[in-house]
Amino acid sequence: MNWEQLLSLKRFGDTHKRIRKEQDETRLGFEVDYDRVIFSAAFRSLQDKTQVIPLSKTDFVHTRLTHSLEVSVVGRSLGRIAGKKILERHPYLSEVHGYRFNDFGAIVAAAALAHDIGNPPFGHSGEKAIGEYFKTGKGQQFKDVLTQKEYQDIVDFEGNANGYKLLTETRKGVEGGLRLSYATLGAFMKYPKESLPKKPTKHIADKKFGFFQQDVVSFRELAEELGLESRGKGEDVGFCRHPLTFLVEAADDICYTIIDFEDGINLGLISEDYALEYLIKLVKDSINIKKYNELIYMEDRLSYLRALAINTLISDAIAIFIENEDAILKGEFSVSLMEKSKFKAQIEDILKLSVQKIYQSQEVLEKEIAGYKIISDILDVYTTALIREKEGNSSNYDRLMISTLPESYRETSASVYSILLNTCCYVASLSDSTAVHIHNKIMGRQL
Template structure:
């Protein structure tokens, strides 16, 4: 792979090639990507989607929206720092093509901003709840009517693939989705493969999948424009865009450190754990007198968090540059932080967060409720849309169809598209809206 192709400014539907040197410096193409994501309705719904603590009423806890904004900020720093080093190493990128360090930062920031845009309500348990409906619930009845790959898309419903769908899917008044640059779409594609075969190798790009069968055509267009390497001649799988590693690192840094911080601020983890574990990462930068001068737990933990994030950003940049050739050739097979000198400390922090936060009684109880909410919504809407397609709709089905937005009413489409449309509709809901709709449909709350 080469950087000239990887930094493509092309957008869905373009007929003329966009040249970096011809860009208006006051509103660069890659910066437009960020703006379009910010103003999308799908991004706004993240303000009421669970990050870790579902439906929290405190102001300490992060939602998907605040998490995405923070990942984007960290991603911008990573991109700019790497961009500066890449331009020093490959001066033709600036001298001939006009690229600047901030272009790399803008691409990573936009892709990082969108990285969770396809995630269902109720955190990662939302993905599992949708998959469970088709694997072991009433949706299993559809298996024989679908291809293996179509069925796998539903059984392992993936927020990354749904995110690509949101960013690229044409709708009424929105041709080509958000029409992001292909460079940003490439950086967004964390797992550039389809759902089958499942985990064919231990390569990080094979951990999950990133495209539904419904978006394969636009996906192929993007990977061809960017020159991503096909990893298997027999499978629809490709090497990652190099900047994807920076998007992933930004996410890894934020959820490792900030979920830990949330747990401490909520009282689920003792403050002493922050000093013990984070100080091992920031041992060269921490000033004890500054730490003890802060009067509140929140401020003290925030001080440690800021130093830890800064340390991990700088290390991720060095790891990326040390492995640039392997990354460009598709041979770098793990996340950047897997090569971190602080890997053991990161693993310890995540272990504590899992035990004290992710598996806390409050989180588990609300995830269980999320399973019931999503399962019931899927049952009601898949039944209504399929009965409508088969001209067997009851009066109840007709009423339910009034609740389905026009852009999700794939009544005259294949079974796969109908089912996927319902999954996308449910996935795009906020936590509160999903609960409200669930209660109304069950007649619990009709006010």
């Protein structure tokens, strides 16, 4: 893989190549990507989607939206620092093509901003709840009418694949979705493969999948333009990661490691003594003890340590990325950047405590259980109504339910796979509160 192709400014539908030197420096194409994501309806819905604590009533706990904004900020720093070093190594990118280090920061920031845009309500349990409906619930009945890969798309419903669909899907009058640059879409794609075979290797790119069957053709076009190396065998579709994906992933890893931990402290799920002990281990080489001891309030001490910890991990991630640039460009780097971190032991200690005290806390578990029921019931009502309508035997209740869907989700002339996938994507688009509201209506609890 080569940087000139990987930094493509092309967008779906373009009939000519976009040249970096011809860009308007006041608003670069990669910066337009960021703007398009942030003004999208799908991004706005993240303000009421769970990051860690579902339906939290406190004002200092992160939602998917605040998490995504913070990941984009960290991603921008990672991209800019890496970009400066890459241009030093490959000066032709600047001298011949006109690329600047800010371009790398803008690509990573936009991809990081969008990284959770396809995630369902109720956190990662939302993904599992959608899949379980088709794997062990009433949705099992559709297995025999779908191909293996189509069925795998929905039993392993993946927020990353839904994100790619949201960003690129053509709708009536809207060609190519948000029409982001290919570079940003490539950096967004953490798992550039289809749903089967499942985890064919231990390579990080094979951990999950990144696009549904209906998006195979569009992703192939994207991968060809970017020059991504194929990793698929036979008819299976899979590619090497875009190198900047490793920076997007690192930004996410850094933020959820440190900031989920901070949420746990603010909620009182983790004691301050524990927290300070764990964070100080991470920043012991950069902490100013005098400054730290002058901080009177816990939130100020915590804020100081958080900033130091994030800065420490950014520097570490950059060092790993640059050291392994050749292997990354060849598709031979098979783990996340933070897996190679010299702070791996400290990171694992923090994550272990977060799992024990936050992710498995009673509040989180109870609301995840409620989320399973809510998502299953909503899916059941809408899939039943839409499939019955397709088969010509819908009831008045079915037609009433279909009328409550946004118009783009009411289509029943498509294949069973398309109907089921679109319904899953509709449920995934709901915010936590909207899902609860719809469920109350379905159950007759609210008029």
